[in-house]
Amino acid sequence: MTGNEARGATATGEKRIMILGTGGIAHRHAEHFTSIPGCRIVAACDVNAERARAFAQMHAIPEAFDSLERALEWGAFDAAVNSTPDGVHKATTLQLLAAGKAVFCEKPLAVNAEDAFEMVEAAEAAGVVNMVNLTYRNAHAIQMARRLIEAGEIGEVRHIEASYLQSWLSANHWGDWRTDERWLWRLSSAHGSKGVLGDIGIHIVDFVTFATGLDIAALQARLKTFDKAEGGALMGYTLDANDSCAMTVEMTNGALGVIHMSRTATGKANDLDLTIHGSKGAVKVWSNTTESTLQVCLGPDIETQTWQPYECPPTPRNADRFVIALLSGENGQPDFRRAAEVQTILDLCFVSDAEKRMLPVELPPAE
Ligand SMILES: NC(=O)c1ccc[n+]([C@@H]2O[C@H](COP(=O)([O-])OP(=O)(O)OC[C@H]3O[C@@H](n4cnc5c(N)ncnc54)[C@H](O)[C@@H]3O)[C@@H](O)[C@H]2O)c1
Structure with a gap:
């Protein structure tokens, strides 16, 4: 990783995206984000290691991880698409936000409003782009x-x-x-x-x-x-x-x-x-x-x-708007x-x- 990449910028200014949770809907995300200018999918992560690897291979994604902890240790991404099951959104999103990563989370944001507002506070305090895929x-x-x-x-x-x-x-x-x-x-x-x-x-x-x-x-x-x-x-x-x-x-x-x-x-x-x-x-x-x-x-x-x-x-699709937000910081x-x-x-x-x-x-x- 170059110093520039660690700070969140690629040589081309493209935003680097990781897909977390590589089940059903993640394939649609891979297709959409691959076609949007200004971003690049750099990693896939799933607790099912085999699924993460197969997904990365299918969508020509360079890195595959079997845990969010390992992906965060590597860290060379700016934003994550969180397509884990509903009950997993909160814990994983809070981890991503704590590491300063922008998050495009699948719906529902959490399993109840209290948890969802905790995620709102964390995202707003982190000052990173936070969006939800209300398709x-x-x-x-x-x-x-x-x-x-x-x-x-x-x-x-x-x-x-x-x-x-x-x-x-x-x-x-x-x-x-x-x-x-x-x-x-x-x-x-x-x-x-x-x-x-x-x-x-x-x-x-x-x-x-x-x-x-x-x-x-x-x-x-x-x-x-x-x-x-x-x-x-x-x-x-x-x-x-x-x-x-x-x-x-x-x-x-x-x-x-x-x-x-x-x-x-x-x-x-x-x-x-x-x-x-x-x-x-x-x-x-x-x-x-x-x-x-x-x-x-x-x-x-x-x-x-x-x-x-x-x-x-x-x-524009939500995914397009997410990339626009990443590029503009708004x-x-x-x-x-x-x-x-x-x-x-x-x-x-x-x-x-x-x-x-x-x-x-x-x-x-x-x-
Ligand atoms: N916006 C929409 O229209 C739409 C449509 C379908 C699904 N969804 C949402 O997308 C999310 C995923 O749905 P799906 O149908 O793809 O589910 P899925 O069960 O097919 O896939 C979820 C994947 O997440 C992985 N996973 C579980 N815990 C994880 C963790 N801690 N870290 C990394 N990976 C983990 C699982 O192994 C699985 O591969 C759900 O929240 C669902 O509500 C949204």
Whole structure:
């Protein structure tokens, strides 16, 4: 390592990225970061040494490590993409931040809001770039919907319908969860899963609040865990994490909404649907992992309930924005604080379900 590299600069000024956790989603990160100018993937790290090595070989990454400690000892990277399981994000991210590394963390940031805000404080104290991969911000349609609402095109937001529906518990298009541990940890709270809420609820709550520019003021939630295996356990995993969630919300401007999500929505693979009805127009966003569409009902069309397709220009991905932030030194969105705020909503859903009542949302003030 040259002196320059140790201080965090390559000869070309490129930022050096390590991928931590080389399972399913890490392959998408390797593909994206390889294609973004201004950065280079220099290392891969996974507690499964064989997986780390195979991943590094597949993506032509020069270094592979079997522990974060060993990777940090080596230290020749500026930023890490943290794609470990949910329950591992906090400990590993705090280690990275303590070493002065920028972090692009997978969602959910942590397993509860308290832990998430501890990570916010650590990141802000370290003064490094900190972002969370709320993937559906990549959807061109959600960015355009936000711009239309911000410009007042639909008037006052009055009513919201939002859902994120998957069916990997009832169909095998992503593999069989009964035999594949990559899915089993998502069904077990002892393995750090917050169920469908932590897995995809975070995306749809972000979708709603980002598009409307409004926070949730109060919510009521029902959670359901279905019987899926004899004795409620499989391969050492207790299958107790929630599978479906239905919420009603009141937004800070008084608008009402329903937000629901499920892993057992047979007939839906991975669909986010969001309709926002305003006092003088409405927008309808649909997105999956790779595509999105926007339809609008505006102006005279509100008299005939006619919806028109609306063109949405391409928008930078979260990964692009992370590299831009690394190069400029200015934090990008969505950042840790934003993800911790969404986590507050998820935590409240558990309380609301247990107490069977509507609860007000109180967010800690920004520093
Ligand atoms: N943003 C999205 O749309 C999206 C999509 C899928 C997954 N995710 C998130 O990405 C994360 C990973 O999900 P996945 O499906 O790739 O899981 P996975 O189980 O396929 O991969 C996780 C990897 O992390 C490794 N790991 C565990 N502990 C580690 C540690 N301490 N240090 C280094 N490596 C460790 C595991 O060995 C495994 O290879 C999760 O937080 C998940 O919620 C996000």
